[in-house]
Amino acid sequence: MREALPDLANDFGEASRALCLDRGDGRWLCLLRKARTDSVAWAGARSKTIDISDGTARLSPRGSFSLYKEMVQDTSYPWLNQDIKLLEGISLSLMAANHVVLSSIKRQQDLMLTELNHRVRNILSLVRSISRQARSHNASLESYSAAREQRMNALATAHDLASSGKQQGPVSVQRIIRLEAEPYHVAGRQR
Numbered sequence: 001m002r003e004a005l006p007d008l009a010n011d012f013g014e015a016s017r018a019l020c021l022d023r024g025d026g027r028w029l030c031l032l033r034k035a036r037t038d039s040v041a042w043a044g045a046r047s048k049t050i051d052i053s054d055g056t057a058r059l060s061p062r063g064s065f066s067l068y069k070e071m072v073q074d075t076s077y078p079w080l081n082q083d084i085k086l087l088e089g090i091s092l093s094l095m096a097a098n099h100v101v102l103s104s105i106k107r108q109q110d111l112m113l114t115e116l117n118h119r120v121r122n123i124l125s126l127v128r129s130i131s132r133q134a135r136s137h138n139a140s141l142e143s144y145s146a147a148r149e150q151r152m153n154a155l156a157t158a159h160d161l162a163s164s165g166k167q168q169g170p171v172s173v174q175r176i177i178r179l180e181a182e183p184y185h186v187a188g189r190q191r
Helices: 006-011 081-136 141-163 173-184
Strands: 015-022 029-032 036-043 048-052 056-060 068-076
Touching: 015 081, 029 081, 036 141, 141 173
Parallel strands: none
Antiparallel strands: 015 029, 036 068, 048 056
16 A cells, blocks of 8 residues: 555555545545554475476475465455445445535525625615615705715714624613714704
8 A cells, every 4th residue: 555655655654455435526535454464374485496406397495395484564454345335335424424514504605695685685775765865855966965975974883883893892872873863963953
């Protein structure tokens, strides 16, 4: 495995073999097996040679068919069909969980979008109302424009006051009313 994926060799830790499943979306799911040392028995040493003497080929050394044991490093237990089924089951479970998470995220996005659209419509209705009120109380274009600007500023100030993270404590209703009513104040008149 380390030879096949040399860039990831340090990430495998004690793993010797991997059973990998292509999930079909560019991602792979892998089960890893720890490396183990195994003793392998051979029918004779692998280092035996063939000697030709008197036209007869003979294996050397003479006890070439004696049992020869060798320690083999970096092996693992073989993968079985049940391991493959386990990997496929894990993959299906991950896909189902991913679908549930994505569905939940989509529902939350849809809810937030609906709420945002509702708030935008409310703000547009409020701006129309402010514009109509300013128009009905002012005869000239200049006074209408100034009145509308004052009302919009008061609305923005009240919004900032209510939603600002800078506010250290609760905002008094009296302060909000004063800010909201400020554009309507006419010098010398009490309303």
